[in-house]
Amino acid sequence: MTHTATEIHLARRPEGWPVPEDFTTVTTDLPEPGPGQVLIRNRFISVDPYMRGKMNDVPSYTPPYQLNTPMDGGAIGVVEASGAENIAVGRTVLHQGGWRDRALLDATEVRVVDEAQVSSLSAYLNGLGMTGLTAYTGLLDVANFKPGDTVFVSGAAGAVGQMVGQIAKLKGAKRVIGSAGSTEKVTYLTERLGFDTAFNYKDGPVSEQLKAAAPDGIDVYFDNVGGDHLEAAISSMNVNGRIAICGAISQYNATTPPTAPRNLALFIGKRITMTGFLVLDRFDRMKDFIADIAPHLASGKIVTEETIVDGIDNTVNAFLGMLRGENVGKMLVRV
The missing domain is CATH 3.40.50.720 (NAD(P)-binding Rossmann-like Domain)
Known part of the structure; x- marks a missing residue:
């Protein structure tokens, strides 16, 4: 069985401000997950300022995006099919397979999170992420x-x-x-x-x-x-x-x-x-951070605003809007 996925690719490298023509939307088929893999249906996708730097073909702390391949970034979704013994269908996972509505990833690339811990899954890409x-x-x-x-x-x-x-x-x-x-x-x-x-x-x-x-x-x-x-x-x-x-x-x-x-x-x-x-370089502090800040987020003492754009086809618009400062708080795409 195959699964249809909509992906956003970088079609050309921007010069100055990116424009919609720098991106292309591609429909592709993904196979059933093999051993140790999971197929994820994304719920929320993060678009962030650092992604602009990855569009340039220059050495940096993270590899640049490659042309005509799916871009990546923070995302959270639900496992639709699993070939991994330790991750069941229906589990919610955090991963870097963003800029697409479905992602096929190795189980080692995802982190299972507790959906009941937050009022919205988007929190794992925002205040708790x-x-x-x-x-x-x-x-x-x-x-x-x-x-x-x-x-x-x-x-x-x-x-x-x-x-x-x-x-x-x-x-x-x-x-x-x-x-x-x-x-x-x-x-x-x-x-x-x-x-x-x-x-x-x-x-x-x-x-x-x-x-x-x-x-x-x-x-x-x-x-x-x-x-x-x-x-x-x-x-x-x-x-x-x-x-x-x-x-x-x-x-x-x-x-x-x-x-x-x-x-x-x-x-x-x-x-x-x-x-x-x-x-x-700071992931060793994640446990301390969550223990310290999660109660304040839950109580409302710390507030995290979100600007949400609906639809995978609007991911580029969300990204460009974030660069223009159109968001208050975190800019997210609800898939």
């Missing part, structure tokens, strides 16, 4: 957060940023500041997530808005944006400040080198530490 782990370890381990710190988060209304700010408040931050790209997102940060203040980076120079929001400076900067946000954070950083570099979405589609930051000399006098990190 790599998104949450990125925020948790980036703030606590990489930036070495301490109670009483003033924390600035760029891209704060995004999937990772929303978690960083709330975890900082939960752990005793003196002040949490966020940047976002609209008035509605600023309101979301302050009124829904409990940020002390936030600003719309489109309203004026980031450096001036950050200084007004943090007149006593910042101790921690969690960077999801890069560019002028990083330069502004360096200027506002207190002595012995720490910067965790998670992403640089402002530069992912650029065709010319960034103009900022231009103030790296301040690292010397301020004794600033800046560290880039990958969540791929």
